[in-house]
Amino acid sequence: MSIHFGVAYYPEHWPRERWETDAKLMQEMGVQVVRMAEFSWFKMEPQEGLFQFEWLEEAVALLNQYGIKTILGTPTAAPPAWMIEKNPEIQPIDHHGRRRYFGGRHHNCHSNKAYRVHIKRFVTAYAQRFAENPGVIGWQIDNELGNSHEDLCMCGSCRLQFQRWLAVKYRTIEALNDAWGTAFWSQGYHRFSQIIPPLITAAGENPSALLDWKCYCSDLIVNFAKWQADIIREYCPNQFITHNYMGFNQKVNYYDLGTLLDFVSNDSYPAGYWQKTPHQPDSEIAASYDVVRGYKKKPFWMMEQQAGIAGWEYMARAPKPGQMAAWAMQSVAHGADSILFFRWRTCAMGTEQFWHGILGHSGNPGRTYQEAKTLIQTFAPYMDEFEGAMPNPQVAIVHSFRQNYAFDIQPNHPELRYVEHLNKYYKALYEKKIPVDFVQGMDDLTNYKLVIAPLQYLMNPRLEQHYMEYVKNGGHLVLTMRTGVKDETNLCMTDMELPGRLGELCGIEIPEYDCLLGKKGGILYGKKEYVIEKWCDIITLQGASLIAEYSTSFYKQSPAITEHMYGEGVAWYVGTEPGKELMEDLMAYFAKASDIETLGAAADGVEMMTRESDDKVWLFVINHTRDEQVYHLHDRYTLLEGEKEEFLNPYEIQLHVKTKHKKG
Ligand code: GAL
Ligand code: ZN
Secondary structure, eight states: OOOOEEEEOOGGGSOGGGHHHHHHHHHHHTOOEEEEOTTOHHHHOSBTTBOOOHHHHHHHHHHHHTTOEEEEEOOTTSOOHHHHHHOGGGSOBOTTSOBOOSSSSOOOOSSOHHHHHHHHHHHHHHHHHHTTOTTEEEEEOSSSTTTTOTTOOOSHHHHHHHHHHHHHHHSSHHHHHHHHTTTGGGOOOSSGGGOOOOOOOSSOOOHHHHHHHHHHHHHHHHHHHHHHHHHHHHHOTTSEEEOEEOTTOOSSOHHHHHTTOSSOEEEEOTTOTTOSSSSOOHHHHHHHHHHHHHHHTSOEEEEEEEOSOOBSSSBOOOOOTTHHHHHHHHHHHTTEEEEEEEOSBOOSSSTTTTOOOSBOTTOOOOHHHHHHHHHHHHHHHHHHHHTTOBOOOSEEEEOOHHHHHHHHHOOSSTTOOHHHHHHHHHHHHHHTTOOEEEEOTTSOOTTOSEEEEOOOOBOOHHHHHHHHHHHHTTOEEEEESSTTOBOTTSOBOOSSSBTTTHHHHHTEEEEEEEEOTTSOEEEEETTEEEEEEEEEEEEEESSOEEEEEEOSSTTTTSEEEEEEEETTEEEEEEOEEEOHHHHHHHHHHHHHHTTOOOOEEEOTTEEEEEEEOSSEEEEEEEEOSSSOEEEEESSOOEEEEOSBTTEEOTTOEEEEEEEOOOOO
8 A cells, every 4th residue: 555644743742652553553544654754854963973763763663663754855944053152144135135143944045055064064074974774765955945035135145146147048148138138227347246135125136036046946946955966866766756846836847946856745734724714715726736746747645635724823714524535635636646634733833833633732543643544444445446546637827937037027907916817717617516727828738628827927939838738739828918018038029019929829919008097997898798807908909809808997998808810729818817707707708718628517615527547537526615515527437435426525536537438
């Protein structure tokens, strides 16, 4: 039986005498793996060069006796005080030029040389020590790289590295001056050594410089991870390497980071205390798992799956009975092969005292423990069967870190957020029970019947060509507002009307536009008027036909959404951000015109998703609501798990299977 369930465990927070009780309780619950030690540098190296791994070896061995394997974390997100005392320059500098000090976590610069030396010494000893340990199956590098690093680090070391990165990219300072448009506001440089990280300015910033900075920061983090991955690979060829991602978080390009890893892991807190609603909308959670699966086009692990109430200074809502299990199986439905709950036991100390685990502070098994146990007993056997199986969507949404960066730098409309915008398209499909893959623009798109490429703001000739060929060969493509505005260096393109060469593909030109600042607009689609938001491209038809027209402002009756046959396929252009209702109706039209199958029908809050092996399709139906629900499937499946066909109790998870028809 493979490994499917586990927990994050911190034996160092508890007396040694408790460990065996924990191991027993874990075993009874069905825990097969723990992640440990990702913040325990001080405990493992209390003085420079003095390694004390015995306590960890003891914990690993004890757990192993109970059949529980270990993933070890490298503790590089928390350099200890003695190290900071010796090398205070390790502490990062924020964009105000202020130091961020010891006392929390992530107080480390990623480029600092002294820090790299400490890491090399420690990770080498750590990897050597556990390479042959029968209890250890793999490694997690650092922890949530990019978390808490929004504007870090801008120290002297990072400045130098940034200059070098730019010199490699541009070769000459003239090329950089052109690419950054430094003719504006007297920003020209004579030498790379004059360039600084984007520290706080008196007024305004250069969008091209900022884009390079964000890409540089991502490269630096990947390089930081590689520094460790290389060591672990050398000494531990039989153990895997992974890292815990944060869904759509954009600080580090997760596609790039993924090249270092055997598989990607993810952390998810649907009811995190920072969420605007009691819990994150189901569609957003689902989308974040689909993008995580897309980073390596492979099943992934959930390294941290929310177990209980989430809290730091204040707390969020308690997961309702059954809700934690529904969230966990949602991860599985979207491609997770293993789920580790965060954390085993609620911590008595430190920042995360109120971050609740499987066990409460008291350490007594309660409701959460029972729910996790039931979940594992019910689903672990099936997970053995469909391990490695992938969803097989007919629809793809294009995702890009660079586009995300460009919109972080200039949202165009104050409320436009790249990921939120993608999520609006996703949600309409999700609610129609249509599975989705996230892909990169240059990926092979031929297997998708419908590709939605929102906000293709930064454009280049290769990507234009790629989209045009996809449609020419029969693909259905949706392009949207703010497409083709900028080149790869974040300068506005000037040689054609918007949307550049893709105008030929869409059969349109966009000579004018309107930013809907502080108001919503209207559109006429079919016979109905709908609300639109944020943006209006005022389109001129150049061969396309009109699908919807504006019903407000001076461009009333101008085309807003268009359709164009191109080669064997169709290109749609959506010149605005559709409001919820329009989005639903429009996506219904696109899906129908592209011949997309939906899995079934049910109310919002009932999720459907599939994973496929060579000969079988597993279908998950999950009730994310606290009400009973009914649903209908569009194909014949056998119910494997669940009380009643086409009926769901609150938070119930049902699993179905069908055998694939053999081709030919
Ligand atoms: C995650 C992090 C964990 C823990 C958890 C709860 O972001 O990886 O180490 O901090 O949140 O706050
Ligand atoms: Zn730095």
